[in-house]
Amino acid sequence: MASEENISRAARQLHITQPTLSRQLHDLETELGVQLFERGTRHITLTPQGLLFRRRAREIIELSDKARQELICGCDDIKGTVAIGAGELQSVLRLGTYMKEFRDLHPQVSFELITATADQIRAQLDQGLLDLGLMIEPLPGQNYEMIRFLDTENYAAVMPASHPLAARICIRPEDLRQVPLILPSRPEVEKNIISWMQGTYEDSQKVLTTNLSFNGIQMVKAGLGVFIGVPVSMSTELPESLELRALQPALASFSDIVWKPDLPLNRAAEAFIRFLKEKGDL
Numbered sequence: 001m002a003s004e005e006n007i008s009r010a011a012r013q014l015h016i017t018q019p020t021l022s023r024q025l026h027d028l029e030t031e032l033g034v035q036l037f038e039r040g041t042r043h044i045t046l047t048p049q050g051l052l053f054r055r056r057a058r059e060i061i062e063l064s065d066k067a068r069q070e071l072i073c074g075c076d077d078i079k080g081t082v083a084i085g086a087g088e089l090q091s092v093l094r095l096g097t098y099m100k101e102f103r104d105l106h107p108q109v110s111f112e113l114i115t116a117t118a119d120q121i122r123a124q125l126d127q128g129l130l131d132l133g134l135m136i137e138p139l140p141g142q143n144y145e146m147i148r149f150l151d152t153e154n155y156a157a158v159m160p161a162s163h164p165l166a167a168r169i170c171i172r173p174e175d176l177r178q179v180p181l182i183l184p185s186r187p188e189v190e191k192n193i194i195s196w197m198q199g200t201y202e203d204s205q206k207v208l209t210t211n212l213s214f215n216g217i218q219m220v221k222a223g224l225g226v227f228i229g230v231p232v233s234m235s236t237e238l239p240e241s242l243e244l245r246a247l248q249p250a251l252a253s254f255s256d257i258v259w260k261p262d263l264p265l266n267r268a269a270e271a272f273i274r275f276l277k278e279k280g281d282l
Contacts, residue, residue, distance in 0.1 A: 007044060063128055079108035080268035085121035086113060086134035088213045089230065091149045091255040095134055102275050109268045117211040118186055125260050131269035136230070137253045138188045144258040147276050152252035155193070157245045158220050158227040158238070165226065170248040173197040178205065180225035182216045185209035189253075193228050196251045217242065 007025075008018050029036050036050035046054060086092050099111050114130070118140050121133040125144075136153050139146070157171040165175055177200045183190050190209065194201045207225045210216040216227040220242060231244060238244055257276060259265065265273070 059127060059129065077108060078106045078267055078271050080266045081110050081112055082132065082266075082269045082272050083112040083114065083130045084132045084134060085116045085124055085130045087118060087121070087136060087255075088115065089134060089136060089255050090153055091134065091151050094149060094151055095257075098276060098279065102272055105275075106268070106271065109272070119211075125258070125263075128260075128263055131259060131265055132273070133258045134255060135258060136189065136255045138192075139256060139258065140186070140188065143260065143262075145261045146256040146258045147273070149255050149257070151255070153230045153255055155196075155229060155247055155251040155253075156231055157247060158217055158231050159243055159245070160220065160223065161241055161243050163226065163243070165245065166243040168245060171245045172248050173200045176200060176205075176226070176228075178202070180207045181205045182208045182210065182219050182225045182227040182229075184213075184216075184229045185211045189229075192253070193251070196247070196249075 007021055010021060025037065032049075032053070034049040034053075035047050036053055037044045038047055084095070086095065103109060103111075114124075116124070118133075118135045121130060121135055122140050124130040125133050157165065157176075159165050165171060165179070168175060173196060176197060183193060183206055208216075208219055210219065213227075213229050213231050216229055217231055217238075219225065220227045221239070228247075231238075257273075259269075259273065
């Protein structure tokens with residue numbers, strides 16, 4: 001009904017009569033004690049409570065489907081899907097290499113890779129919607145098992161080619177004094193960058209925070225400021241109008257594969273974790 005926005009069309013889709021559907025909707029709202037829909041003359045739309053209820057219902061359906069698939073795959077052969085959330089990180093390439101090696105050993109295993117922020121990954125790990133997460137340190141919270149990748153995520157500065165800083169080979173903290181900055185929105189990461197600036201940072205410099213490097217770089221193109229972060233999404237394909245410069249001293253962080261130790265994983269995810277632990281070159 002939420003997608004059709006019309007009781008008559010929804011009833012036809014469900015192969016029931018309109019009065020029956022209207023009664024079921026009324027009974028559900030009575031049971032929950034909230035109004036789920038705003039009823040207009042031609043359309044019905046979800047209320048804020050209805051939007052929340054739909055979101056939770058979808059999560060329940062996803063968990064149900066995942067549980068069913070995991071039970072079906074609970075046989076001797078390792079099969080199933082490993083759901084992994086990952087940020088825009090350089091170490092995604094290494095993760096992909098390990099996925100390929102693992103699938104060569106277990107061809108009935110597939111992967112679902114979801115690009116998300118650290119907070120989104122954490123929430124979906126907690127809800128059981130993701131099996132694993134790939135996140136940059138420092139991690140948001142302590143309730144995780146982890147495997148550290150030895151590859152570092154290297155921070156850099158991205159600026160317009162016409163910017164005075166583009167003439168420099170590398171960017172030092174004092175070079176950014178009073179320069180408008182675009183920073184990552186994760187508080188832990190922003191704190192690392194401000195600490196790297198060694199007292200040259202002022203709050204008035206921060207013009208924008210963003211949870212995606214790609215969007216941060218787009219804001220550089222718009223002339224909003226200089227982006228400081230891990231510009232992996234465009235680091236090898238920056239347009240001619242932009243320049244990328246390394247930071248000096250270097251600023252880098254490790255990235256980690258994490259999972260919730262108190263939540264059961266399917267056999268495919270457990271096997272992939274064992275595979276990663278056995279790798280000697282993480």
